[in-house]
Amino acid sequence: MHVKILASEEKVDKPVLFPHDKALERLPSLEREKMMAEKLQRLILYAYEYAPGFKARLNSSNIKPDQIKKIADLQKIPVLRKDDLIQLQKENPPFGGYLAVPLSEIDHVYQSPGPIFDPQRRLRGSGSQSEIGKGTIAMNTWSYHITPAGLLIDSTLRGMGFTVFPAGTGNTDLQVQIMHDLKVSAFAGTPSFLAAIIKRAEETGYDFKKDFNLKYAMVMGEMGGDILRKMLTEKYGITCLGGDSYATADIGFIGGSCDRNSGMHINTDVIVEIVDPLTGNVQPLGEIGEIIVTPFDEVYPLIRFGTGDLSMLIIEPCECGRTTPRVPKIMGRSGDAVRVRGMFVHPRQTDEVISRYPEIASYQLIVTRTQNRDEMLLRIELNRELQDRGNWLEVLKKDFQSACKVRFDKAEFVPAGTIAKEAKKITDKRVY
Ligand SMILES: [Zn+2]
16 A cells, blocks of 8 residues: 655645644743633534534533633543543544544544554644755654654654655664665664664674764653663764654654753643543642643544643743743653552652662552551662661651652561562552
């Protein structure tokens, strides 16, 4: 089957209903919110008319489309979870009643885990326009099959002037050869795959810095990529492009970091809410919750789509001049988090605090409930004896509370080997 590749938005002949407006990024927040609220009203009316799945969803929750007037009104609409979408697509294949244009207008259909089918007319790339790649070849190791990542990155790279080699995933030896023979100047993929390619090249006898031409890396999609980015820059002189970015298969590009490394700016083509994963209510500012995305998308208006990813919002304007809200990083999946006295505690947060204490060999948090109060016990295995356990514990307690916003009630020192290697970092023993 021949797959048509769209170069960019301008090839869409029909007028775009919700055009991307770059100026929004730097407007005072209130002004932007007003404009986005206006856009949201149009989106809701549009989706109600053209996406029967969304219409049915509003109707069954007794919500009228004209009740959604501002961003805060979105909360009235139940979150559309992946499981809901899977169910809707089963009942009403293939798109669960969320496709709002005729199929003839769709260029690509993707499948994301679930499985969920995602129709896409436009490529929601990050839209960066520069010429740094002109006359050189970029190697794109994201998959071009089934998921949208490959084509999305492809369009971004071409927008930067690169000629793209669609390398796809896997086969490290072949990738080393291609990178060398094509004098590839940019790599797109996960940081660990690039590290694996470099390692293989060096094992083969190459001097990577001398024998290869790699100058840029657009690496993303993994936790802890920062360490690899630093290594790529310092050891190999590779410039990392784009920093972190956040995208999902169902929605596309949601946000990306600027050159100030201050978190990922939310794209103005989406509305992001941070909600309590259990109730769907918006969390107070600064608290962790699930990322809910409403894209301004006339093709597939997945209004209030629950990503299952945890983060929080930062609203202070960034030094780069953008005033758009940011998410500092993805803090885990909502399924791994445990709620203790109203606050979410995620293993990634606790890992982070504990990692500041090299004397802790292993730890485990146990959550119980007595007399209607959640209690948290921290079990600690030490790898050396402490001079003053009491003082040490006080410091740890404070650090823990400031990172997790909730304190542990008790701590227990246990002999080495007590905590099983495969034990969950946070064990929820509450019974309701
Ligand atoms: Zn910024």
